[in-house]
Amino acid sequence: QKEVEQDPGPLSVPEGAIVSLNCTYSNSAFQYFMWYRQYSRKGPELLMYTYSSGNKEDGRFTAQVDKSSKYISLFIRDSQPSDSATYLCAMSASDTDKLIFGTGTRLQVFP
Amino acid sequence: DSGVTQTPKHLITATGQRVTLRCSPRSGDLSVYWYQQSLDQGLQFLIQYYNGEERAKGNILERFSAQQFPDLHSELNLSSLELGDSALYFCASTQGAGGYNSPLHFGNGTRLTVT
Numbered sequence: 113q114k115e116v117e118q119d120p121g122p123l124s125v126p127e128g129a130i131v132s133l134n135c136t137y138s139n140s141a142f143q144y145f146m147w148y149r150q151y152s153r154k155g156p157e158l159l160m161y162t163y164s165s166g167n168k169e170d171g172r173f174t175a176q177v178d179k180s181s182k183y184i185s186l187f188i189r190d191s192q193p194s195d196s197a198t199y200l201c202a203m204s205a206s207d208t209d210k211l212i213f214g215t216g217t218r219l220q221v222f223p
Numbered sequence: 224d225s226g227v228t229q230t231p232k233h234l235i236t237a238t239g240q241r242v243t244l245r246c247s248p249r250s251g252d253l254s255v256y257w258y259q260q261s262l263d264q265g266l267q268f269l270i271q272y273y274n275g276e277e278r279a280k281g282n283i284l285e286r287f288s289a290q291q292f293p294d295l296h297s298e299l300n301l302s303s304l305e306l307g308d309s310a311l312y313f314c315a316s317t318q319g320a321g322g323y324n325s326p327l328h329f330g331n332g333t334r335l336t337v338t
Contacts (some may be wrong), residue, residue, distance in 0.1 A: 117267075134301050146326075154268070155225060155329030200266065210281055211327070215265035 115139050118201055118214030127223050129187040134202035135214045138182065142203040145177050147186045150198045150216065160186065191221045226250065227330035229314050235336045241302040244333045248295055248316030254278065255297040256327060257289055272297055289330040304337045311335075
């Protein structure tokens with residue numbers, strides 16, 4: 113079993129939809145959680161960063177962490193075609209430990 | 224643009240060969256990380272250098288080696304290449320030695336195809 117599981121998709125939604133992207137993990141020591149966005153033929157870029165449990169909001173993006181369920185989510189409101197990319201979750205047990213990445217979910221937002 | 228430069232963008236080579244991938248970090252960044260990305264495994268951490276010294280090691284094969292030079296650029300050497308080494312190889316950099324208050328800045332990767 114992988115430490116971090118992520119549905120590869122693709123997830124195809126119409127413009128304006130609310131998108132929910134999710135990851136599950138097995139290591140209860142993880143407490144730093146990140147979401148990266150990767151456009152085709154580009155490197156990943158950091159979208160959101162959260163520590164421990166709870167929610168964090170940044171514009172149209174909301175990151176949620178449920179440590180009791182070992183489950184994290186990224187919500188995208190009012191999705192745009194420019195949001196079409198692969199979204200990778202990443203997590204670590206400490207702020208100096210190596211990041212463990214999910215395999216990524218490919219999102220397509222059509223006009 | 225992340226400011227991290229990787230060369231070459233594409234590399235096609237045969238099994239058993241040796242290749243060198245190059246990375247120039249963002250100006251001012253002292254740490255360089257190497258990652259391998261394949262479809263089934265996702266992003267796998269290989270190795271980290273900080274200011275010329277190896278800082279952390281991940282799932283790096285013995286056939287692979289890396290170094291960081293005094294000007295802070297880094298090279299990843301892959302030898303005795305196998306078909307399974309075909310993947311995207313990413314370099315990332317950060318200012319400090321670690322810590323995720325400072326995000327990783329990724330280059331656009333080198334796509335390696337081993338035939």
